[in-house]
Amino acid sequence: MKIMIVVGARPNFMKVAPILRAITVYNSAAAQGSGRVLQPILVHTGQHYDAMMSDTFFADLHLPEPDIFLGVGSGSHAVQTGEIMRRFEKVLLENTPDVMVVVGDVNSTLACALVAAKMNPRPLIAHVEAGLRSFDRQMPEESNRVVTDHLSDLLFVTEASGMTNLSREGIPAERIFFVGNTMIDSLLGFASKADSSRVLNSLGLCERHEGEGDRRAVRPYALLTLHRPANVDVREAFVEIIEGLQELARSHQIIFPAHPRSQARIREHGLEPYFQFEAQPDSQRAGGIRLVSPQGYLDFVCLMKNARLILTDSGGIQEESICLGVPCVTLRENTERPVTLAAGMNVLGGVRREGIRCAVRQQLVRSQQKQMPEMWDGKAAERIVEVLVSFMSSHDDGAPAFKSLATTVKRD
């Protein structure tokens, strides 16, 4: 049974790594018994291509080299999506997988789901991290989520809101599986390894005479990620957020591993005076927003674990922060991940300076407490592989699996 797994952008890599590992485990068990072996085919669209946006994640997460690399690169949404579709169609025709797995909500997710949906015969389409909704159609990811979910045959959901959203949109219950969160599978699997990262030392965040990575020895700092077009592309919006962080920046160093888009916008908007750029910090300087390169997976997990506070406009980092027990302020008006708000470990700070200031003050005094939502137990990938195998086995009559499913889809 051929399973094609698609990755394209940075947040995809940690979501597929556990699935590939679960396939290996399944295959060893199948080889001992009479089960069918799964043949994974890893496709990388090349949506993200810099060493620090892609290669380092393959190394940190022990991902195998992609079997197929499409080398698509950057472009407008239409150009990027179209180019992935054009190149991926050939890959599907040549490889004829039984199942195609896409994850998350990036352009690669949508493009490949759309190509697969129009093949005849087509592979079964499985969407991991289905059902999340911000209800904000200005976000490109929201369109990607909605369309991918409606093209998919099997929808693997991370949190209860996903079940509600999908059933409200008319997707039949028998296609929806609440399995947990493969991004958290990776986090739980690699959290201890991240403790041996030297990033705290290399960024000068450790007190001088104590052991490396020792939490007591770490200077209090906040960790910032900010790259959404709505937050950085327009100068006023970007300035509003940075202004909202100034109070915090006076008391804490804010470490900002900046996405290439944000680095480019800082230069274009002339925002350099807001940031410190030096690689080595001035140890006398307690605060400021310190811009550093994008970090690899293990270094970033280490930075998250040891931060006093996380500030982010990312989706996945909200989830990781609550599981690590580090208070988070989300620099957006909404979240598609409401489970992260349930216990107050993550709050919506919005994108206006006053709201951000209030949220930061509130979260700075919150005590650190891990919050593990239902099913976020490190076993999501195993459940996904189990469902895929049992589904494929029950449709083992040679007929394209999509036919039996397509009849059950309710369309308005």
Ligand code: UD1
């Ligand atoms: C994409 C995802 C977003 C996710 C983010 C994580 C979509 C619609 N968005 O946004 O959901 O949170 O990835 O990083 O898919 N660039 C580089 N090197 C790279 C990749 C990108 O320099 O390796 C620069 C290019 O100038 C590019 C820009 O970043 O134009 C944006 O990249 P793109 O893949 O279009 O979207 P992201 O903003 O990264």
